[in-house]
Amino acid sequence: MTALIADENLKAEETRRFINNAFRDGVLKTTGMDIDGIMPPMSRFGGDRAGKKQGIIEKLMVFFEKYLGIL
Numbered sequence: 872m873t874a875l876i877a878d879e880n881l882k883a884e885e886t887r888r889f890i891n892n893a894f895r896d897g898v899l900k901t902t903g904m905d906i907d908g909i910m911p912p913m914s915r916f917g918g919d920r921a922g923k924k925q926g927i928i929e930k931l932m933v934f935f936e937k938y939l940g941i942l
Contacts, residue, residue, distance in 0.1 A: 880911040
């Protein structure tokens, strides 16, 4: 998790809370403002924010699915 946070420059505390809630609920919520809350500051008008967000979602999904059965 620490590597993912560092690689994507995510907000550490918010990301850990987001993942902990996902494991608690049994589902990784990818809609709404939750993902936006853990992303680094980016312009909404360029810089491929949507692409960056999708990449983060995919990496979080891989992490979540890998450890869901373990925790």
